[in-house]
Amino acid sequence: MASPAADEDLPQVLLIKNPPAFAVLGEEHFTSTKFRYLKAFESSLPLHDFLAAHGGSVRAILASLSVVDASVLDLLPEVRVIATTSAGLNLLDLPECRRRGIKIANAGDVYSTDVADYAVGLLIDVLRKISASNRYVKQGFWASKGDYYPLGSKQLRGKRIGIVGLGRIGYQVAKRLEAFGCSIAYNSRKAKPGVSYPFYQTVQELAAKSDALILCCGLTQQTRHLVNKEVLAALGKEGVVVNVARGGVIDEKEMVRCLVEGEIAGAGLDVFENEPEVPKELMELDNVVMSPHCAVRTRESLMEVGRLAVGNLEAFFSNEPLLSEFEDD
Numbered sequence: 001m002a003s004p005a006a007d008e009d010l011p012q013v014l015l016i017k018n019p020p021a022f023a024v025l026g027e028e029h030f031t032s033t034k035f036r037y038l039k040a041f042e043s044s045l046p047l048h049d050f051l052a053a054h055g056g057s058v059r060a061i062l063a064s065l066s067v068v069d070a071s072v073l074d075l076l077p078e079v080r081v082i083a084t085t086s087a088g089l090n091l092l093d094l095p096e097c098r099r100r101g102i103k104i105a106n107a108g109d110v111y112s113t114d115v116a117d118y119a120v121g122l123l124i125d126v127l128r129k130i131s132a133s134n135r136y137v138k139q140g141f142w143a144s145k146g147d148y149y150p151l152g153s154k155q156l157r158g159k160r161i162g163i164v165g166l167g168r169i170g171y172q173v174a175k176r177l178e179a180f181g182c183s184i185a186y187n188s189r190k191a192k193p194g195v196s197y198p199f200y201q202t203v204q205e206l207a208a209k210s211d212a213l214i215l216c217c218g219l220t221q222q223t224r225h226l227v228n229k230e231v232l233a234a235l236g237k238e239g240v241v242v243n244v245a246r247g248g249v250i251d252e253k254e255m256v257r258c259l260v261e262g263e264i265a266g267a268g269l270d271v272f273e274n275e276p277e278v279p280k281e282l283m284e285l286d287n288v289v290m291s292p293h294c295a296v297r298t299r300e301s302l303m304e305v306g307r308l309a310v311g312n313l314e315a316f317f318s319n320e321p322l323l324s325e326f327e328d329d
């Protein structure tokens, strides 16, 4: 019987940042007998210097919200697979990976229901003013100022919801909001076969027919600032925008102006263009609910996504098909 490989004989998997799953749940849940981790984040060296010194034999990357571009890959000539714990792939240079024959495995369907729940939560909060009511109680105003009438509060039932990006997450949002008595329409790169929700060719047309736009698409060159001045104008004074995609999908400056000037009714935002910076104008607005990019973060999904990433890497090192290979169409 072959003796187990000594640890230093195992292939190396680069961790650029400590994945949230490891940080929150403990790395011991994510070890493997098929590879070992090389932890760039533990070094005091700048990333590129660290990789220049140690990257030569790295075979794989386990990425979590870290930039992997050509300058990083140049220092990792042996890398053939990137397993990422993210659903969104905007920090990976996909054309460069394709050119170098590097496979990508992402979070697959792990986060879809959690992010969909969160999008619905943000929408309900913006419409019903739950966070604003919470502040009213906690600041002691109920007792000192009397009953609270959130006059902007609006019903969810009957609202026309426009979903931008009817992928795994968008579809789960649609199913949930149908159950709340909303009507659903969508915009995607193309109409989805077998989907009966009305499809709109452009986000502007969709916005014009929606009370709330929910952004669930990936951030690509095509979707950057997809929600621009014209789209926000089409959404109109009663319209709400919810973003669980990426900050860059909205022209944030324009959105802030629309919110401050009352040109749209409100926003529920989990993501921002320049995280962790958040436009200061939004801090005081009760019609804006914000969170620090945590729609994906549940204990269960952290565990599942960490295990999936390890499973993908083990599959790769066993010459088996990846469990959740991302195929760019």
Ligand SMILES: O=CC(=O)O
Pocket: 085, 086, 087, 088, 089, 107, 111, 296
């Ligand atoms: O936003 C988080 C992710 O894409 O995983």
